[in-house]
Amino acid sequence: METIKVAVQKSGRLNEDSLRILKDCGISIDNGRDQLRASARNFPMEVFYLRNGDIPQYLKDGVVDIAIIGENVLIEKGADIPVVEKLGFSRCRVSIAVPKNVEYNSINDLEGKRIATSYPNTVLQYLNQKGVTSDLHIINGSVEIAPNIGLADAVCDIVSSGSTLFKNNLKEVEVLLQSEAVLAVSPKAGAKQHKILEQLRFRLQSVLEARNNRYVLMNAPNESLEAIISLLPGMRSPTVLPLAESGWSSIHTVINKDRFWEVLDQVKKEGAEGILVCPIEKMIV
Numbered sequence: 001m002e003t004i005k006v007a008v009q010k011s012g013r014l015n016e017d018s019l020r021i022l023k024d025c026g027i028s029i030d031n032g033r034d035q036l037r038a039s040a041r042n043f044p045m046e047v048f049y050l051r052n053g054d055i056p057q058y059l060k061d062g063v064v065d066i067a068i069i070g071e072n073v074l075i076e077k078g079a080d081i082p083v084v085e086k087l088g089f090s091r092c093r094v095s096i097a098v099p100k101n102v103e104y105n106s107i108n109d110l111e112g113k114r115i116a117t118s119y120p121n122t123v124l125q126y127l128n129q130k131g132v133t134s135d136l137h138i139i140n141g142s143v144e145i146a147p148n149i150g151l152a153d154a155v156c157d158i159v160s161s162g163s164t165l166f167k168n169n170l171k172e173v174e175v176l177l178q179s180e181a182v183l184a185v186s187p188k189a190g191a192k193q194h195k196i197l198e199q200l201r202f203r204l205q206s207v208l209e210a211r212n213n214r215y216v217l218m219n220a221p222n223e224s225l226e227a228i229i230s231l232l233p234g235m236r237s238p239t240v241l242p243l244a245e246s247g248w249s250s251i252h253t254v255i256n257k258d259r260f261w262e263v264l265d266q267v268k269k270e271g272a273e274g275i276l277v278c279p280i281e282k283m284i285v
């Protein structure tokens with residue numbers, strides 16, 4: 001049977017969320033902690049557990065058809081590999097930082113300076129764009145310690161909460177790019193694999209939509225209905241059903257997870273009560 005080969009990070013920050021999103025797509029994978037390869041039981045998919053940093057090359061070579069990978073790694077190593085879905089987890093940015101006590105006015109301050117990084121291509125492209133030449137030191141981990149041990153004047157690495165920079169007395173001075181986990185596709189994937197990919201994307205989109213929204217139910221006196229409904233978004237429009245008690249209705253709708261607190265505040269003021277907020281498992285728009 002034709003399958004789609006998907007690369008997932010073997011261990012690290014992306015592993016758990018990658019496997020969870022596949023599971024939420026209804027794909028059951030035999031647990032492959034110690035295996036390098038596992039098959040899905042109910043979907044034509046094989047999972048390859050690989051190092052994040054190696055995945056762009058596997059995509060280029062067509063060893064795997066698709067991958068769940070940090071966009072930052074793809075940009076660093078995988079020019080020309082198309083991204084078909086942004087997956088909404090492992091959000092971070094790639095930034096340049098310098099010691100807190102150093103005066104920094106612009107990127108020109110890095111002319112001739114030593115920058116330690118695991119992202120040489122990304123930094124080089126950025127510096128070239130700005131017409132600045134620096135001396136790059138490529139290191140694979142614990143980059144933020146470099147200025148403290150006299151190895152570099154600046155670093156370029158991943159920043160998320162900023163706590164690693166803070167602990168190492170560094171300040172973020174340039175943001176080169178924003179990143180999140182993405183679904184990337186090998187330029188060598190065949191027609192059969194693209195067909196399976198479309199099935200997977202349909203499922204992923206319904207999972208991602210569901211994660212971004214909440215199902216909200218509330219009760220309201222009929223005289224407040226119009227005012228409340230005007231405040232509510234919905235997939236098409238809110239559902240209104242009569243309650244057993246006359247003069248009251250139940251209103252059901254879908255609200256984006258980033259907006260529902262604000263909307264709930266407003267509808268409460270208009271007389272809504274008994275408000276329930278529920279997760280949605282799948283959402284097909």
Ligand SMILES: Nc1ncnc2c1ncn2[C@@H]1O[C@H](COP(=O)(O)OP(=O)(O)OP(=O)(O)O)[C@@H](O)[C@H]1O
Pocket residue numbers: 009010011012013014050051052053054069070071072073090091092158159160161179180181
């Ligand atoms: N602090 C962070 N917060 C959010 N996302 C992050 C953070 N650090 C890394 N990431 C994202 O997760 C990806 C994997 O990071 P992780 O540190 O697990 O792997 P790695 O050590 O770079 O890779 P490898 O699998 O090759 O050993 C990164 O490429 C980036 O996209």
Ligand SMILES: O=P(O)(O)OC[C@H]1O[C@H](OP(=O)(O)OP(=O)(O)O)[C@H](O)[C@@H]1O
Pocket residue numbers: 013141142143144157158159160161162163164165
């Ligand atoms: O802004 P923060 O929230 O502190 O996150 C940023 C840190 O997270 C990553 O390291 P990780 O913990 O993955 O360790 P690693 O260097 O061993 O990959 C990254 O390399 C930074 O050092």
Ligand SMILES: [Mg+2]
Pocket residue numbers: none
């Ligand atoms: Mg890391």
